[in-house]
Structures are given as C-alpha cells and as structure tokens.
Amino acid sequence: MSNDLYDAVVAEYLREVEQRLHGLPVLQRRELLGDLEAHIATERAERGISSETELLHVLERLGTPAVVAAAAYEEAGLPLPPVPAASVGSASGSGSVTFAASSRFTGRAERTAPIVGTPVPAYVPPAPAPVIPPPDDPPVGRRGPFPPNGPGRPGGFVPPPGPRRTSGFGPPMPPTSGRSGGFGPQAPGRPGGFGSPAGFGSPVPGSRPGSTAWVRVLIAGAVLLAAIVALGCLAGAFLFRGAESDSVSPAVPAQPIASIGPADPPTLPPLPTP
Amino acid sequence: MADVAQLSTGLRRGTLEFCVLAMVEHEDRYGTEIVRRFGDETHLAASEGTLYPLLSRLRRVGWLDSKWSESPSGPPRRYYALTDSGRSALEHFRTEWVSFRQTVDRLVGTGGE
Numbered sequence A: 001m002s003n004d005l006y007d008a009v010v011a012e013y014l015r016e017v018e019q020r021l022h023g024l025p026v027l028q029r030r031e032l033l034g035d036l037e038a039h040i041a042t043e044r045a046e047r048g049i050s051s052e053t054e055l056l057h058v059l060e061r062l063g064t065p066a067v068v069a070a071a072a073y074e075e076a077g078l079p080l081p082p083v084p085a086a087s088v089g090s091a092s093g094s095g096s097v098t099f100a101a102s103s104r105f106t107g108r109a110e111r112t113a114p115i116v117g118t119p120v121p122a123y124v125p126p127a128p129a130p131v132i133p134p135p136d137d138p139p140v141g142r143r144g145p146f147p148p149n150g151p152g153r154p155g156g157f158v159p160p161p162g163p164r165r166t167s168g169f170g171p172p173m174p175p176t177s178g179r180s181g182g183f184g185p186q187a188p189g190r191p192g193g194f195g196s197p198a199g200f201g202s203p204v205p206g207s208r209p210g211s212t213a214w215v216r217v218l219i220a221g222a223v224l225l226a227a228i229v230a231l232g233c234l235a236g237a238f239l240f241r242g243a244e245s246d247s248v249s250p251a252v253p254a255q256p257i258a259s260i261g262p263a264d265p266p267t268l269p270p271l272p273t274p
Numbered sequence B: 001m002a003d004v005a006q007l008s009t010g011l012r013r014g015t016l017e018f019c020v021l022a023m024v025e026h027e028d029r030y031g032t033e034i035v036r037r038f039g040d041e042t043h044l045a046a047s048e049g050t051l052y053p054l055l056s057r058l059r060r061v062g063w064l065d066s067k068w069s070e071s072p073s074g075p076p077r078r079y080y081a082l083t084d085s086g087r088s089a090l091e092h093f094r095t096e097w098v099s100f101r102q103t104v105d106r107l108v109g110t111g112g113e
Helices: A003-019 A026-047 A052-062 A065-076 A211-247 B007-012 B016-023 B031-039 B048-060 B084-108
Strands: A096-100 A110-114 B064-069 B077-082
Touching: A003 A026, A003 A052, A003 A065, A026 A052, A026 A065, A026 B031, A026 B048, A026 B077, A052 B048, A065 B048, B016 B031, B016 B048, B016 B084, B031 B048, B031 B077, B048 B064, B077 B084
Parallel strands: none
Antiparallel strands: A096 A110, B064 B077
C-alpha cells in the first residue's frame, strides 16, 4: 500500500469524524483527532500494516465516525447534535457547498455544510467578509476616512447633514498611487475622498516644497534689479541733458557741425552714481 | 427492546473509567496499548475509538496525566499515568463497588448461593 493511499484513507476517516465534532470545544476536537491519528500510525508501525484491507480493519476496530463522535459528545457532557445528511460521506453532490476548512487538523480536510433544509451546525467557521467593489458614486455620508459599512452591518459613522464635501479628512495624498479617495478598499482611480483635485493646487509630483519659492525670489530680485538699472539710466540721461544744456552758452557762436569732432569732446560733469 | 439494548451501555457507564484507572495503576501505558487491551474485552468497550474521549475526560478531571514520549518503533506515544486524585478515586470505587455488587447480587439473585 502506497503512502498516498494510506494518507488518503486515513484522511477520509478523520474527516468523517471531524465533520461530526463541530459541536465540541476546539481543544477537545483537536485532542481526539490527534489521538486517533496517532493510534492509526502506531498500529501501522507496530503491526506492520501493508495493505488497504488491514488498514480498514484498524479503522473498523476504532469504530465508525458516528460511534466515535457520539462517545466524544457523551464524555464531554454535550448533547449529540443532528448530523446533516448532506455533510456526511464523500462527495454528496448537489445540496452541499464545500469551502476551505478552517480546521486546525493539518489543514487537509474539507468541510461540507448544507445549503438549505438542514440544521445549522453549532460551529461555523467565520467566513471572510466579502469584498465588494465600491460604487463609482458613493452616497453622501460615506465620504471620509471611515471604512464603509459592510452589508448588513448597522451603524457606523454618518457625518452630519450639510453641504456635500468633496474632500474629507486627513492630509492630502500625492496623486502617485492612482487613487484620490481616502476610505475603504477602493479601486484605483476612484473619484471622491479627501485630497485636492488633481492638477489644481497640488504639488507637482517629485518637486520639493521650497523650490518654487526660491525661483520666485530670484525672479523678483532680477526684476527689481532691472528696474533699478533702468531708473538709473533714465536719471543719468536727464542729468546728461541738463549738463549739456548748461554748458552751451547762447553767446558762443555756433560752430559748424563738422568742426565738432571726437578730438574735442565736451567736458561732462561726472555722472552720479546710482 | 430498547431498554435491553441499552443495558450494556448503562452498565459500562460509571465502571469503565475505573477499569481504565486500574490499568495504569502500577505502570504508565500509552493510548494504543490501553485501547487494545479494552478492545479485546467485548463486554466493556463498544469500539476502540470510544476510549479516547474517555481518556480525555479522565485527564481533564485530573485523574490521569499524560505526556508524549518517543517510541522505539513508530510514532511518538502518549503515555497515561494515574494521578493522586485518580488513585483516591479508584480506591473509593473499589470500596463502593464491593458493596454495590453484593447488594445487587443479593437482590437479583446472582450471588451464586
């Protein structure tokens, strides 16, 4: 008998037992399943089980899963819960749904539970909360950093009535992650939430906050310097004209233009320093 | 009849556990060893697997102690040992059982007289 066949047969037996132990405390359930598994392994090693028939004989001496489970409930002082017919036995087909077992027993078992028409087991492993994609236009009152209420989950935070706000709480996030919202699981690019609208007043991705101010200071300084220089030039021109008009006397006869050359420059007053 | 069918179960209830305590009174034994022993007694245990919940309960009430130990020829074994409270309970049962058995024998007429 191969190890795979051995493991399959033993796992099937233990699964059948476990399916009937859902009403037991978890530690007692684990203890019993561990004892049974150790018993089977010990029998295999010490009695040299080499065939499937011998293994089935060991399991037969252990007792049917129903008998073992009934003894477990009796020793625990708990009433024997009704066992749904759809959850007992191998693949029962329609009428049952199979889901991943949260069992602590080696994680290899699968648990089946009825859909309708059978009693609800006492212990049902908590199913993970369904992840529902958020709507494109979330309702008013679900904006903000608070997680949205799940289906059937009452209560939760509802902001007071007032003007519909387009931004929520918290610091704005750089639009690098593709999402501008701030609450709950959101799909990328979901509109709404906190943060300023993209491209308006938001810092450029990758820019530092102080770089813009430095540029502005430099530009303003350059403009101011240019204005001062221009004013200085204008003042110099006015002074130059005034000095020139003062130096030209009406009594002096006019000379031909040609006589005025660069070899005889007029004496100019010193320019005021700006 | 249902009452007759439940006779063995009713008789086992309350007595089998002390038989288990007596088995580990002088020597620690591992689970499979205990189960095999009672599996041979057809009038005591319905099936071997039903003894493990019983061992679990005796451990929870403090009459048995258990510990895992390596085995020279197989997987680790879970050894059971009688505790002091379990020993006291076993002695009390022996006293009560003798009186109980004598009373029943006298009333039912099974005393062999």
